Amino acid sequence: MQVLKFGGTSVGSTKAIEQVCNIVAQYKRKGNMAIVVSAMSGITDKLIQCGQLAGQCQEQYKSVLQEIEIKHLDTIRALFPITVQSSLLSEVKKQLNQLEALCDGIFQVGELSRRCQDKIMSFGELLSSWMVAEKLKQMGLNAAWKDSRDLIATDAQFGHALVDFDTTDHQVTAFFQHQPASFVVLPGFIASNSDKDTTTLGRGGSDYTAAIIAAAMDASVLEIWTDVSGMMTADPRLVPQAIAIPRISYEEAMELSHFGAKVIYPPTIQPVMNRRIPIWIKNTFAPDDYGTLIQDNGEKPFPVTGISGIQKIALLTLEGSGMVGIPGFSKRLFDALLREKVNVILITQSSSEHSITVGILENDMLSAKAAVDSEFVQEIHDKRIEPLIVEKDLCIVAVVGDNMKNHHGMSGKLFGALGRNAINVRAIAQGSTEKNISAVINKADVKKALNVIHEAFFESETxxxxxxxxxxxxxxxxxxxxxxxxxxxxxxxxxxxxxxxxxxxxxxxxxxxxxxxxxxxxxxxxxxxxxxxxxxxxxxxxxxxxxxxxxxxxxxxxxxxxxxxxxxxxxxxxxxxxxxxxxxxxxxxxxxxxxxxxxxxxxxxxxVGAGLPVINTLNDLVRSGDKVQTIEAVLSGSLNFVFNNFVNGANFRQVVKAAQDEGYTEPDPRIDLSGKDVMRKILILARESGAVLEMEDIDNLSFLPSECLNAKDVPAFYEQLDVHAAHFQALLKASADKGERLKFVARYHNGRASVGLQSVSPQHPFYQLEGKDNIVLFTTSRYSAQPLIVKGAGAGADVTASGIFADIIRTVR
Structure with a gap:
């Protein structure tokens, strides 16, 4: 026997139901089959809304009922030929009249009990499964419909009933042993207690219904058909690079589903795992996709199988010196939470016994705090422990994999990846089986964290x-x-x-x-x-x-x-x-x-130096323990261009104007000629070498007359260059008479820095510097006899962009 379960999206429309029936029809030569069906997508939420509105005496419940009716009647009309619609529409209206009468009664009383809520919610699965059964019959298949409430027995815990497996197994086997139909369609999610009241198995309980039946009948396989092609390495809505997991163990699937993987309802796995029945998750809308096969562990390409997370988490921390060495505190804490039916998702305790922290859902934090503070009221009064500390706006991310225990460094890889992306970890938990490492982080970081972790474990090549x-x-x-x-x-x-x-x-x-x-x-x-x-x-x-x-x-x-x-x-x-x-x-x-x-x-x-490796070279020297003694440099491509072209017979004003026209200077050339830009550069180099310097500590030996620097605008500046032409010619002549060349040089030595125009001899490395090139000489303890020289194009959009490009790559490598 095989058991197939189809989720809400799989029966969410006429087209989807037809696809489900076509999939089922392909199994007609494979023996008996149980087909478990969820409510049409969105219907359960509308049913809950109906009950709540009626319980609040709000007549809007009637319009919601009408929406539910229209949805189902329209589906019947589209799904079946007109010749058979009359009786089918009549049956749907009969069911919906019962629902309306129930809601009317709740409206009159003005109270919605959990028992009535379960009864209301049952109509979604009852209607959808009945429609699927009728469609299969209409297609000529030997199909029957069976009410799951006759088979699955539970206690009276409405909303999330516990299954009586002994009674259920007996009822299921007795029914199927004498069932002539090849295809039996059942509503998921619903069951009944000993008084035959309708109960439900929790949201997502249709998966559980299918697992219960599969276990009772020792089925060959349980197939869960949904709208995705199996379980993914992460939620694809948050991690677009997530990939399908072809095979996964029962234990891994339980861990991932517990930590938020929505593909499968967490309790589903236990009944079939006990019987070693494989679970195959398939895509209704892409039936040829392999999906995910859940069974006993096999070989996997990665040590981590998947990543998941739970949002809207709160941390509760009980701490105080009065806890150290005193038994019973943990028991009292969990007893207090149990009385309020607060589910504990994560536990971590310091080895000093000074504190214990648990993770719970945010919705439970107020009742949890009240219960715990009440339990420890005397200890809090005596200041032996602190009032319960509550932190909210958190989430849990979990890394799951059977093979993690066989690989070193899994925790380091996880927390290293989070740390490098500034994601703070608030709490950590790891089971002794090493199948799961969980971390509590701020909820604002959940998407980033999942992508970071996924990249670390599944995207090693990219x-x-x-x-x-x-x-x-x-x-x-x-x-x-x-x-x-x-x-x-x-x-x-x-x-x-x-x-x-x-x-x-x-x-x-x-x-x-x-x-x-x-x-x-x-x-x-x-x-x-x-x-x-x-x-x-x-x-x-x-x-x-x-x-x-x-x-x-x-x-x-x-x-x-x-x-x-x-x-x-x-x-x-x-x-x-x-x-x-x-x-x-x-x-x-x-x-x-x-x-x-x-x-x-x-x-x-x-x-400094556009694309030249000036700062990186300096950093490498310093990090390796070398001591910088002197830095000498020509750091302005603009000024180097100016003084390379200011030769005998040249007019200084014309050279500066040519440099501006070529785009080598700023629109106001004084920014370059003043030496302030070079001061910034030598300041940065001095600081990177370890000096504590300010801008005002740098000597600027300006070659420009004050009238040039203080001209009211650029045209006035050029006029002053003409006025002081003799000054510039005198500078040039004094250098040329010695067979030297003018260079604007920055210098750092013994904690002092300066910039200014210098005349350099032919033997100096600066003498042959052409065009707009830059050059930097590092004299260090290791490079004392001969300085380390970095030389090349030090200006221009292309080379500057290439330097930025290299830095971008450096940030991630």
């Missing part, structure tokens, strides 16, 4: 990186272009799926959780919302995605001010904006500390 980009100008545009070109390479060679989740510039912002298409990013951004920096930052935090990276391509104070908030939420920051790292030392130190504390990266390689 890692998703979620990038939020501020600034889409020259550098930002080049970065997006480079990311588009390298997408396939990153996925193929590095296993990185880089997704641009948000773009923002001074005018617009655009978010897409599935990722912005890089080939059309300009159009998508233009179609976005007006830029609101506060909203932009808040939405990044609210999305709470794993492996998040914020990229700042701007020169904005306001954007730099967002960094600390991102870092303390575990979001890495990559920036070419020098403002944060060259601000007050305390702010720079705070950002570095936050990155370390919250396991986030704070990377700013492009602050």
């Amino acid at each position: 890692k998703q990186v979620n990038v939020f980009v501020a600034g889409t100008g020259n550098v930002g545009g080049k970065l997006l272009e480079q990311l588009q070109l390298q997408q396939e390479y990153l996925l193929r060679e590095l296993g990185l799926q880089v997704r641009i989740i948000a773009l923002g510039n001074s005018r617009k912002m655009r978010f897409s959780e599935s990722g912005i298409t890089l080939s059309t990013w300009k159009e998508e951004l233009e179609a976005g919302h007006e830029m609101d920096q506060e909203l932009f930052a808040r939405h990044i935090l609210d999305m709470n995605l794993r492996n998040s990276v914020f990229v700042d391509n701007t020169a904005s104070d306001a954007v730099a001010g967002m960094y600390s908030n991102f870092l303390q939420h575990g979001i890495s920051v990559v920036t070419c904006n020098k403002i944060a790292c060259s601000s007050q030392y305390a702010e720079y130190k705070k950002l570095k500390d936050l990155a370390r504390k919250f396991n986030a990266s704070f990377l700013f390689e492009t602050n």
